[in-house]
Amino acid sequence: MTRRYAVNCSILFTELPLLERPAAAKAAGFDAVEFWWPWPEAAVPSDAEVDAFCAAIADAGVQLIGLNFYAGDMPAGERGVLSDPARATEFRDSVAVLVKIAERTGVRAFNALYGQRLDGVSTEEQDRVAVQNLAYAARQVGAFGGTVLVEPLARGLNGAYPLETAEDAVAVVERVRAEGVQNVRFLFDSFHLVSNGDDLDKVARAHAADIGHVQIADVPGRGRPGTGGIDFTALFGVLDGIGYAGWISLEYKPQGPSAQEFQWLEDHA
Numbered sequence: 475m476t477r478r479y480a481v482n483c484s485i486l487f488t489e490l491p492l493l494e495r496p497a498a499a500k501a502a503g504f505d506a507v508e509f510w511w512p513w514p515e516a517a518v519p520s521d522a523e524v525d526a527f528c529a530a531i532a533d534a535g536v537q538l539i540g541l542n543f544y545a546g547d548m549p550a551g552e553r554g555v556l557s558d559p560a561r562a563t564e565f566r567d568s569v570a571v572l573v574k575i576a577e578r579t580g581v582r583a584f585n586a587l588y589g590q591r592l593d594g595v596s597t598e599e600q601d602r603v604a605v606q607n608l609a610y611a612a613r614q615v616g617a618f619g620g621t622v623l624v625e626p627l628a629r630g631l632n633g634a635y636p637l638e639t640a641e642d643a644v645a646v647v648e649r650v651r652a653e654g655v656q657n658v659r660f661l662f663d664s665f666h667l668v669s670n671g672d673d674l675d676k677v678a679r680a681h682a683a684d685i686g687h688v689q690i691a692d693v694p695g696r697g698r699p700g701t702g703g704i705d706f707t708a709l710f711g712v713l714d715g716i717g718y719a720g721w722i723s724l725e726y727k728p729q730g731p732s733a734q735e736f737q738w739l740e741d742h743a
């Protein structure tokens with residue numbers, strides 16, 4: 475099975491301005507990229523900012539295969555707003571922008587960070603709001619064949635983020651599906667899963683039908699494959715075995731110039 479690799483340009487090529495990263499990924503041999511929300515300071519960026527982002531993708535000749543929903547101020551430590559009752563309008567306003575980007579770029583996979591637990595708001599209320607907002611987002615992107623992705627995050631690095639294991643994330647996926655939308659799936663990220671003690675083989679086999687996207691980084695350190703303890707040959711074999719034919723996105727921290735971070739791929743074509 476020929477594997478398809480994409481580069482996450484919100485963690486790789488960050489030595490370059492955001493709009494130069496798609497072209498750098500193309501120069502490094504990649505035809506596909508993904509991004510976190512490009513404007514952490516704004517749920518609704520200006521039309522000029524959106525135009526420039528879409529143009530950078532088109533001009534580079536790469537495919538945008540993944541885009542995060544607005545997740546608040548990520549550099550400041552926020553990890554999503556969709557479970558915050560006070561920010562539901564902000565989140566939904568950002569969805570409209572995401573839909574416009576999708577119409578222009580063809581991106582169809584959208585990662586929705588759940589958000590951290592909040593003081594003064596009950597867990598039940600946050601979870602209720604999250605399901606409503608995820609269902610809303612799924613309906614909006616479902617109109618053109620898009621999929622909403624839900625992922626756990628590594629504990630200790632992401633504040634009071636409640637989704638830590640594959641089971642946590644899949645439980646949310648199932649609650650959203652119970653609202654009548656089916657285009658919600660689990661984002662399988664090797665770094666976050668292993669960091670929290672999940673077994674990649676078991677998770678992949680148990681949730682094969684739910685996996686909508688795969689991201690990889692090694693553990694510990696979140697570096698490229700080969701810098702930690704994950705057996706990526708075995709992992710790719712498992713993904714092949716369950717019939718996963720989607721993109722595998724490289725979402726790891728470079729240890730030097732990003733363009734020099736891809737030699738390991740020669741052994742994993």
